[in-house]
Structure formats: C-alpha cells, structure tokens
Amino acid sequence: MNWRTLLRQRSIQVALAVLVTVLAVWIVTFAVSARPRSVEQRTHDIASQLRCPICNGESVADSSTPIAQQMRSVIRQDVQAGQSDDQIIASFRTSYGDSILLRPPLGGFTAIIWFGPVVALLAGIAIVGVAAREWRRAQPAPVLAHSLDDEAAHDLSPDERARLMAVLRRELAEDEGLRYSSGKERL
Amino acid sequence: MHFSDLGMIAQTLALVFALYAIASSALGALLDRPALVASGRRALYVVAAFLVTACASLILSFTTHDFGARYVYEHSSLAMPWQYTTTAFYSGQEGSLLYWATTLSLFAALAVTLHRRSPARLMPWVAVVLASILGFLLIALNLVSTPFARTSLVPLDGLGLNPLLQDPGMLVHPPMLLLGYMSFSVPFAFAIAALITGELDSGWLRSIRRWTLAAWTIQTTGLLLGAWWAYHVLGWGGYWGWDPVENAALLPWLTATAFLHSTMVQERRGSLKVWNLALIIATFALCIFGTFEVRSGIISSVHSFAYSAIGGVFLGFLAVVLLVSIGLFVYRLPRLRPEHEFDSVVSREGSFLLNNLLLTGIAFATFWGTLFPLLSSSFRGQTMTVGAEFYQQVNGPLFAILILVMGIGPLLAWRRASWTSVWRNFRWPALVAAVVAIALPLLGVRDFWAVIGLVICAFAATTILYEVWRGVRVRHGHGEGYPQAALMLFNRHRVRYGGYLVHMGLIVLAVGVIGGHFFQTQREAQLKRGESLTVAGYSLRFDRAFGESEAGADAIKAQFTLSRDGKTLRQIEAGQRTFAGFPDQPVSIISISTFGLDDVYVFVSSVDGADAASVRVFVNPLTPLVWMGGALMLLGGILCWWPERRRRPALIEQPVRREREAVAL
Numbered sequence: 001m002n003w004r005t006l007l008r009q010r011s012i013q014v015a016l017a018v019l020v021t022v023l024a025v026w027i028v029t030f031a032v033s034a035r036p037r038s039v040e041q042r043t044h045d046i047a048s049q050l051r052c053p054i055c056n057g058e059s060v061a062d063s064s065t066p067i068a069q070q071m072r073s074v075i076r077q078d079v080q081a082g083q084s085d086d087q088i089i090a091s092f093r094t095s096y097g098d099s100i101l102l103r104p105p106l107g108g109f110t111a112i113i114w115f116g117p118v119v120a121l122l123a124g125i126a127i128v129g130v131a132a133r134e135w136r137r138a139q140p141a142p143v144l145a146h147s148l149d150d151e152a153a154h155d156l157s158p159d160e161r162a163r164l165m166a167v168l169r170r171e172l173a174e175d176e177g178l179r180y181s182s183g184k185e186r187l
Numbered sequence: 188m189h190f191s192d193l194g195m196i197a198q199t200l201a202l203v204f205a206l207y208a209i210a211s212s213a214l215g216a217l218l219d220r221p222a223l224v225a226s227g228r229r230a231l232y233v234v235a236a237f238l239v240t241a242c243a244s245l246i247l248s249f250t251t252h253d254f255g256a257r258y259v260y261e262h263s264s265l266a267m268p269w270q271y272t273t274t275a276f277y278s279g280q281e282g283s284l285l286y287w288a289t290t291l292s293l294f295a296a297l298a299v300t301l302h303r304r305s306p307a308r309l310m311p312w313v314a315v316v317l318a319s320i321l322g323f324l325l326i327a328l329n330l331v332s333t334p335f336a337r338t339s340l341v342p343l344d345g346l347g348l349n350p351l352l353q354d355p356g357m358l359v360h361p362p363m364l365l366l367g368y369m370s371f372s373v374p375f376a377f378a379i380a381a382l383i384t385g386e387l388d389s390g391w392l393r394s395i396r397r398w399t400l401a402a403w404t405i406q407t408t409g410l411l412l413g414a415w416w417a418y419h420v421l422g423w424g425g426y427w428g429w430d431p432v433e434n435a436a437l438l439p440w441l442t443a444t445a446f447l448h449s450t451m452v453q454e455r456r457g458s459l460k461v462w463n464l465a466l467i468i469a470t471f472a473l474c475i476f477g478t479f480e481v482r483s484g485i486i487s488s489v490h491s492f493a494y495s496a497i498g499g500v501f502l503g504f505l506a507v508v509l510l511v512s513i514g515l516f517v518y519r520l521p522r523l524r525p526e527h528e529f530d531s532v533v534s535r536e537g538s539f540l541l542n543n544l545l546l547t548g549i550a551f552a553t554f555w556g557t558l559f560p561l562l563s564s565s566f567r568g569q570t571m572t573v574g575a576e577f578y579q580q581v582n583g584p585l586f587a588i589l590i591l592v593m594g595i596g597p598l599l600a601w602r603r604a605s606w607t608s609v610w611r612n613f614r615w616p617a618l619v620a621a622v623v624a625i626a627l628p629l630l631g632v633r634d635f636w637a638v639i640g641l642v643i644c645a646f647a648a649t650t651i652l653y654e655v656w657r658g659v660r661v662r663h664g665h666g667e668g669y670p671q672a673a674l675m676l677f678n679r680h681r682v683r684y685g686g687y688l689v690h691m692g693l694i695v696l697a698v699g700v701i702g703g704h705f706f707q708t709q710r711e712a713q714l715k716r717g718e719s720l721t722v723a724g725y726s727l728r729f730d731r732a733f734g735e736s737e738a739g740a741d742a743i744k745a746q747f748t749l750s751r752d753g754k755t756l757r758q759i760e761a762g763q764r765t766f767a768g769f770p771d772q773p774v775s776i777i778s779i780s781t782f783g784l785d786d787v788y789v790f791v792s793s794v795d796g797a798d799a800a801s802v803r804v805f806v807n808p809l810t811p812l813v814w815m816g817g818a819l820m821l822l823g824g825i826l827c828w829w830p831e832r833r834r835r836p837a838l839i840e841q842p843v844r845r846e847r848e849a850v851a852l
Binding site for chain 2: 014016019021025026029030035040044048049051053058059061062063069072088095097098099101102103104105110112113115116117119121125128165173176177178
C-alpha cells in the first residue's frame with residue numbers, strides 16, 4: 001500500500017482530521033497564550049534544585065528546617081528583585097559549592113549521570129532492534145489476529161463462514177459455561 | 188533465665204538445623220536418596236519453629252521491659268504505649284534481621300510443603316538455596332549482630348524509640364517492605380534450582396508464577412504504605428522523594444514487574460528464557476543491594492535509622508549471590524535456546540519486550556542515580572547529590588511511554604497483529620484521547636507536559652474499559668445481566684482481568700501523581716491569631732494554639748478554621764509532638780483534609796506562643812487518586828494471585844466430540 005491509497009481510506013482521513021484539530025488547539029493554547037510563572041512557583045522551582053545543607057538529601061523546597069526557610073525567603077526576594085533562575089542558582093553555587101546542587105550540571109564529570117541512562121536505553125533499543133531484524137528474517141507467521149471481518153477471511157464462501165462462526169461461537173460459549181443461543185450476538 | 192537467653196539458644200539451634208538442611212538436601216539430590224531429601228525438608232520446619240521461638244522471645248523481652256537486653260534498652264522505654272513496644276522489635280537492625288529470617292523460614296517451609304509434587308529433581312535444590320539464604324541470615328544474626336546481647340548492668344529505663352518510628356504507618360510499613368524483600372527469595376530459589384538441575388523448560392516458571400505475584404503484591408503494599416507514611420509524617424507535601432532508600436525498594440519492584448510480564452512470553456512462546464532468569468536473579472540481588480545500602484549508611488538518606496558493620500556482610504553476600512548466579516548462567520547458556528522465534532514486533536510479544544525495555548530502563552536510571560553520589564565521592568572526592576529532579580526528568584517520560592504501551596499491548600494479538608484489528612481496537616480510545624487533548628487546554632490546563640500525561644492516561648484507561656465492555660457485551664449476548672456478566676468475566680479469567688485491574692490502578696495512580704506534581708500550590712506564612720492565609724481558593728484562619736499531654740509525649744497544636752468561598756468547611760489541628768527522651772526531635776502532626784479530589788495539607792513548622800504560628804499549606808489536586816489507584820493495584824494483584832478454579836475434566840473429551848459435530852454440520 002502506498003501513501004496515496006492510504007490517504008483515500010476514510011479511517012485515515014478521520015484520524016488526520018482529529019490530529020490536525022488537536023495540534024491547532026495546542027498551538028493556540030500553549031504557544032500563544034502562555035502565562036508567566038508566579039513568584040511562588042519560581043521560588044519553589046529554584047528551591048527544589050538546591051540541597052538543604054544540613055538535611056539528609058532533602059531539597060530546600062521540601063525541608064522544614066529554619067535554614068531552608070531562610071534560603072527560601074532569600075530566593076523569593078531575589079526572584080522579586082528580578083534575577084533570573086540561573087543567576088539565583090549560580091549565586092548559591094558560589095557560596096556553597098557544587099554540592100548544593102540537587103540537579104547535577106550537564107557539564108564535565110557530572111554529565112555521565114545524564115548520559116548513563118540515555119546510553120543504556122539506546123543500547124537496549126539497539127539490542128531489541130537487531131533481534132527484531134532476525135525475527136523478520138525468520139519465516140513470517142500467518143496473521144492470527146483477524147476476526148472474520150478481515151480480508152484474510154474473505155477466501156471463505158459466505159455459507160462456510162457462517163457455519164464456522166456458529167461453531168466457534170458455540171465452542172467459546174461452552175468453554176465459558178454460557179448458554180448458547182443461535183448466533184445473533186456479535187463477537 | 189531471661190527470654191533473651193531463650194532467644195539466643197533458639198537462633199543458635201536454628202543455624203545448626205539450617206546448615207543440616209543444606210547438607211541433607213544437597214546430598215539427597217546428588218546421591219538420589221529421597222530419605223535425605225525428606226530429612227532436609229523437615230529440618231527446614233525445625234528452623235522455622237526455632238526462629239518463631241526466637242521472635243517470640245524478643246517480643247516478650249520487649250513487653251516485659253527487660254532492659255538488661257541491650258537491644259530492648261536501645262529501642263524502647265517504659266513510657267511507650269504497648270503497640271509501639273511490641274513492634275519496636277523490628278525497628279532496629281538486629282531485630283529486622285531476625286524478622287526477615289523468621290518470615291523467610293516460614294515461606295521456605297510453606298514452599299517445600301506446597302511444592303512437594305513439583306518436579307522431583309527441582310525441589311531438593313530449592314530447599315538448598317532457601318536454607319543457604321537462611322544460613323547466611325542466621326550467621327549474620329549469631330556472629331555479627333544479635334538482638335539478644337545482654338549488658339552487665341540493668342538500666343531502669345530504656346532509651347525509647349526514634350520518634351519518627353512512633354507512628355501508625357510504622358506499624359505496617361517496614362514489616363511489609365521487609366516481607367516483600369524476603370518473598371523474592373522463593374522465585375530466586377526456583378530459578379537457581381532450575382539452573383543447577385538443567386530443567387529449564389517452563390515447569391519452574393509455572394511453579395513460581397504465583398510466588399512472584401504474591402511477592403509483587405506485598406512489595407507494592409510496602410511501597411504504598413511507605414509513600415503514605417512519608418505523606419503523613421515528613422511534612423513537605425509529597426509522598427515520594429526519590430530518596431536512595433525509597434529507590435532501593437522500588438528497584439526490585441521494577442524488575443519483578445518486568446519479570447511478571449516477560450514470563451508470559453516464555454509460557455506462551457518458549458522464548459526469553461535467558462532474560463527471565465536474569466530478571467529474577469536481578470530482583471533478588473537488588474533486594475540484597477537495598478538492604479546493604481540501607482544498613483551500611485554509605486548513602487545519605489532520610490531513612491538513616493540504623494547503621495552498622497552489617498553492610499559489609501551483605502555486600503559479601505551480594506557478591507556470592509552474583510558470582511554463583513552468573514557462573515551457573517554461563518554454564519547453562521547452551522540449554523537456554525528459545526523454542527520459538529519472534530514473528531513480528533507488532534504483537535503481544537513485541538509489546539512485552541517494549542514493556543521490559545522501559546521497566547529495566549527506569550530501573551537502570553534509578554540505580555544509576557542512587558549510586559552516583561558514591562561514584563562522584565570516590566572519583567572526584569566530592570559528594571554530588573542527585574535530587575528528585577533527575578529522576579523526574581528521566582523516569583517521568585519513561586513511565587509515560589510505559590502507560591501508553593500498557594494501553595496498546597494487551598489488545599495486540601500474539602505472534603502478529605493485523606493493522607485492521609489494531610485500528611478496530613484503538614479507534615475509540617484514540618478518539619477519547621483526542622477529546623481530552625482538546626478539552627484540557629480549553630479548560631485552562633496550561634502545562635504542556637501535564638496535558639500529554641493526562642492524554643496518555645485517558646487513552647490507556649479507555650482501552651481497558653473498552654476491552655472489559657466488549658467482554659461484558661459478549662456475555663450479555665448469551666443471556667447474562669450486565670452486573671453478572673462483569674462479575675463472571677473477572678471471576679473466570681482472573682489473571683487477565685486482574686492484570687487489567689492493576690493497569691487501571693496504575694493509571695489512576697499516575698493521574699494522581701500528575702496532579703500533585705504539576706498543579707500543587709503552596710504558601711508559607713507566619714500567622715497571628717485571627718489572620719488568614721488563602722491557597723488555591725482554600726482559606727485557613729489561625730484561631731489559637733494550645734498544649735496537650737499525651738501518652739509518652741507532649742504536643743503543641745495550632746487550631747485553624749478551613750473555609751472556601753466564605754463557607755466554613757471544618758476545624759483542623761496541626762502542630763508538633765515531642766516524645767519523652769527526645770526533646771530535640773519533635774515530630775510534626777500534619778493535617779490532611781480531603782475535599783473531593785483536593786488534599787489540603789497543613790504543616791505547622793513552629794508555634795510561637797499562643798498567638799502566632801508559622802504554617803506551610805499545600806493544596807494537592809488529584810492526590811487522593813494516588814491511594815485509590817494503589818488500592819486498585821493491590822486488588823488486581825490479589826485477583827491475579829487467587830487460585831483459579833480447576834477446569835472440569837470433561838474438557839479433555841469435548842474437543843473430539845465438537846470436531847465430529849462440526850463435521851456433521
């Protein structure tokens with residue numbers, strides 16, 4: 001099937017129309033009418049990237065210790081004074097050192113934490129991909145998943161098809177302990 | 188004689204019998220002597236009996252306040268209420284080790300009894316592996332850290348229990364999590380036994396399926412209880428902080444979940460044998476790793492309750508487990524050929540593969556982040572902390588894709604799915620997802636990633652509901668009423684529909700997580716009497732502060748009136764509790780009120796006299812869904828685990844009769 005015949009199918013047309021509508025709504029709402037973050041939101045976002053210096057692995061946003069409260073109010077003041085997120089984080093980094101950062105920076109040694117999972121995931125995908133190619137080279141299996149409306153079932157004569165449907169339905173119904181009534185129900 | 192002496196004797200004898208069980212079962216298997224195998228099995232019963240005795244002795248030491256026993260002295264006091272005195276026995280490292288060994292001995296006894304009729308060559312080795320794990324725990328208990336050591340001087344009162352642990356959540360959370368860790372031993376034992384005997388067909392897999400399901404359900408319960416405890420006690424408005432210890436508990440859960448899925452591929456198609464063995468071994472190894480991490484204190488965490496030299500012992504055990512497993516693995520690799528190759532990526536197998544890729548990917552990222560502080564401190568001499576942010580950014584998208592696959596996978600056919608059936612199964616869910624995608628931004632949800640997450644959840648939930656609906660409709664067509672049809676569907680196909688229930692629970696939970704993460708609003712302020720603070724439409728008025736005396740503790744509480752749109756909702760109290768003996772470690776009393784799908788979470792950081800209080804208020808939309816989803820997951824897990832009714836024996840003859848009828852027609 002090439003893309004022209006694909007496009008002529010009604011189901012594909014419907015799917016495309018829905019997709020376009022969704023994208024249109026998203027572009028209008030997210031790109032056009034984006035709202036700036038509030039002071040509280042920004043304070044929280046910044047505080048959650050900094051480690052509370054006296055806690056066990058808690059962030060400044062989460063900790064309830066006095067020092068974390070003080071740091072939060074410093075951040076809030078800086079935000080209100082018009083500093084950018086990066087500026088505020090950088091000022092904490094100069095006074096406390098790298099260990100204040102909860103989110104390891106993307107440069108130097110700490111980059112390996114970000115790249116580790118990505119590399120592992122790519123390796124996993126590669127392994128599955130190579131394996132999948134080998135499966136495809138193996139004998140292709142017949143399509144088992146069709147129901148009787150599928151094209152694969154079209155070789156049958158209508159009589160034969162109806163008879164097989166009846167047998168199948170009865171067997172399935174018996175297996176389930178259901179009463180079997182002559183095939184009006186849909187599978 | 189003290190109860191602790193009795194416990195000491197019991198745990199020593201338990202070790203002796205565990206060693207005997209190893210020797211007897213192994214010799215019985217090697218020399219093919221059923222009497223020795225049976226003797227080894229009975230030795231496991233004896234180990235269980237002695238360990239239960241030891242546990243009972245320790246509990247009695249606590250309830251009789253025998254402070255001459257050092258462990259009792261360190262973990263309880265006269266002022267503690269009875270329920271915390273009783274459960275204090277697993278609060279420290281020595282006691283939790285004893286608890287672990289005892290529950291494992293009970294599970295081991297149960298396993299060798301229930302599987303007496305399983306493949307005869309397998310069972311002795313299962314007993315050997317279980318007895319070896321028990322032996323290790325008992326050596327650690329007897330030689331490294333015993334809960335029964337005595338002091339020469341008997342103190343008048345104990346030191347008391349860490350205040351954070353004196354909470355109802357602590358009565359159930361640690362024992363559940365330890366039980367979860369422990370219960371992965373049984374599937375591991377079967378896997379190792381299968382590797383030793385070379386009986387690597389699907390027999391061992393079938394034997395452990397329900398054990399793994401049980402372990403998974405227990406571990407899920409433990410994780411949920413942990414999240415619930417954190418939410419109610421820690422006071423930062425959340426329930427999961429990606430703390431190293433939480434991660435350690437999540438890791439085996441992730442690999443076990445992957446295993447429960449890939450095992451279906453092996454049962455149906457005979458492939459992924461190597462992978463399944465690797466997953467089950469990894470799950471057990473991660474349980475040991477978690478214990479090592481918690482106990483050694485090498486990584487700083489809010490769970491730093493019990494540090495000791497036992498960490499090194501567990502590290503050694505972990506090394507032995509990995510070496511033995513990998514050695515056996517390599518030895519048996521030639522026998523692990525798949526019976527059937529894969530046919531197509533667009534198939535049920537393919538979706539299981541993707542599921543496994545994602546779950547192990549999440550597990551790897553979590554492991555990596557947990558270990559990173561250690562790496563940076565050993566290579567760079569500076570401890571870098573990896574905060575929640577890293578895990579959210581890496582694992583968040585992976586979980587989103589996982590839920591997407593969860594919606595698609597179960598409706599794909601085995602071997603190879605046709606595009607027509609894909610279209611038929613997914614057109615309605617896709618439409619619902621599209622409607623949600625349009626509705627959410629129009630309703631004012633402005634966070635792009637929240638919308639993406641919710642759309643994925645809507646899609647996956649609709650596929651499940653649609654699938655259940657189709658099953659119900661077919662049964663209804665055969666004359667069953669709708670409620671009965673639904674009931675029969677779940678009753679007759681427990682594994683399949685139990686699985687759907689778990690999936691549905693995870694989706695509900697994910698919606699709750701998305702709500703708490705993206706839509707949480709919080710404010711902090713110092714309030715004077717009569718002043719109000721408004722957060723996300725909820726208004727909190729500070730009325731008064733007062734002191735209260737409780738059993739073994741003093742509390743300072745602040746009283747507030749919570750209202751919305753001028754209408755009073757309820758009176759709430761929040762504050763701090765200070766336990767006797769721990770003046771420097773006040774524990775917060777947090778007030779969480781649920782209104783519809785909103786949680787109003789009030790945390791009082793300090794009460795300054797009767798007229799002022801510092802408060803932090805969080806409004807967490809959708810967060811109650813986390814617990815509802817969790818409950819649904821547990822229900823589904825139990826349904827999957829529940830024994831299937833035996834099929835009628837008449838089924839064996841029926842196909843022949845049916846075939847004749849079909850021909851006659």
